[in-house]
Amino acid sequence: MTDISTSLVKPASDIPDGFASLSQGVFHASTIVFPDVASFLHRQAQAHTGYSYGQNGTPTHYALANKLSELEGGGYTVLVPTGLASAVLVNSMLLAAGDHVLLPDSIYGPTLETTKTLFAKWGVRHSIYPNDIGAGIADFFEDNTKLVWTESPASNSMEMQDIPAIVAAAHARQIKVVMDNTWATALGFRALDAGVDFSIQALTKYVGGHSDLLMGAVSTRDEAAYHALRDTAELLGYYVAPDECFLALRGLPTLALRLERQYVSALRIAAFLQSHAAIAQLNYPPLPGDNYHHLWKRDFKLGNGLLSFSLKQDNLPAIEKFVAALQLFTLGNSWGGVHSLIAVAPQRAPKTGWLLRLHVGVEHVDDLLADLERALATLD
Incomplete structure (x- = not known):
């Protein structure tokens, strides 16, 4: 007979079936187990759609990401530890040494600071453009411009931007557009419907809604970009705890x-x-x-x-x-x-x-x- 100390190590069995709840379950895990060697050796192949390691997601993570994608009107969502981490993730995935990025003069301060310090150190050059430039942003494009940041309204001055005009000008030059949509959330403005390539928000704010969590999200409708974001997030060591995901899921219904x-x-x-x-x-x-x-x-x-x-x-x-x-x-x-x-x-x-x-x-x-x-x- 197995010693009790060994039995206590094993997960519980014979749990009754049929449990159903209106509340999302919270799954904690670092190690994910596999039924055989073949599935273990191919675990990374399902890292973005299934389970390979705790950092890559549990059912709680996928539940929140799926609900946020639904809120955005479809697409894919990557969860990160903070709102600022959303900005760092987009920049890290898209920009390389020698690239140029544009930011409006009303952009969230920490987004500007990380671009000026971290990304400048890595060879990325930035320029500031007038917040209300609209289609005139085309005059600020350079041959190596890869990304345009937008934020509307700005979280302090409440200045707004003509997002559709900026998107049209940028896409005419194959330049990506990212929008910090924390102020309105997708309930107020569906950035992806307006052609924005990446919609970010600090879930810390309205999605969480109770001043008790820190989290951010990046949403896109480009499947290849989604996988690149997931890969980059893993390289950066980004991880969101399932308890934080549960708090964000709690905030969504209200x-x-x-x-x-x-x-x-x-x-x-x-x-x-x-x-x-x-x-x-x-x-x-x-x-x-x-x-x-x-x-x-x-x-x-x-x-x-x-x-x-x-x-x-x-x-x-x-x-x-x-x-x-x-x-x-x-x-x-x-x-x-x-x-x-x-x-x-x-x-x-x-x-x-x-x-x-x-x-x-x-x-x-x-x-x-x-x-x-x-x-x-x-x-x-």
């Missing part, structure tokens, strides 16, 4: 509900701020009168809870006083969850002064408006 509520609340708050005497400038493209409302109205189906503004008293003591008076907007450097947040940042050059960014959560909008009104009153 994604539309949360966005719809936050969008409605943000519209009211944006309208209030736009007409307030203490506000110098309000940035929220879904609001009529915003400089980019025409692009948002043409291309987007849904807004969200992220907006920014500047105060007429554009000095740090006034900003500190205003932020200290808030009770429901917590000071924190992220967004996309159910809680309302405020962040403070210097304006990006050549602008000067300070920018305040609000993330509108799911709290009752009347309470949020009262909180802002009280805090703004301290500046009178």
Whole structure:
């Protein structure tokens, strides 16, 4: 008879069949086992569609990737540890020494920094183009331009881009286009439908929705590019834990509900701020009168809870006083969850002064408006 210590090492057997749940199972694994030598020796052949090693995916990983591809309107999705890792993955897969990449002047700061530091060190050259250039981006192309980055709206300034025009100009020269679509998610704007080659997002934000996970994703409809992304992610050592995947899967069923509520609340708050005497400038493209409302109205189906503004008293003591008076907007450097947040940042050059960014959560909008009104009153 087998010793009990040996029996305890083996997986449990005789588990009843017939279990069904509305919740995705969480599978933890580093080692994947195989029935025979032949399947073991050919395990890498199924690394992108099956199971070869824990880093390459478990049923929990595939469940999330498949749901995100469905959200994007079809295609393939690669999961990575953070939103920034999504940007690094696309650059790493597409760019080589001697290549040229274009980034808009409103791009997410860390995306720019990794391009300027890591990829410049590896021989990739970058240029910055005006955010609102549209089809005029063709004037910035070089013979070795391989990739155009876009982000619309930008996550601080809320500046928007003419994505279809940029895509058309880039594709005419066989140049790939990637879009950071974290602000809208594919519920608000289907980047792949607009011809974008790679749609990235920080799942940390709206997909997760509860400020308790870090993850990113890259989606594409190009099967060959998907396999290249998977291969590159493996070379970079990227891995996402199944528990994080479960948290993202938990957020997906309420994604539309949360966005719809936050969008409605943000519209009211944006309208209030736009007409307030203490506000110098309000940035929220879904609001009529915003400089980019025409692009948002043409291309987007849904807004969200992220907006920014500047105060007429554009000095740090006034900003500190205003932020200290808030009770429901917590000071924190992220967004996309159910809680309302405020962040403070210097304006990006050549602008000067300070920018305040609000993330509108799911709290009752009347309470949020009262909180802002009280805090703004301290500046009178």
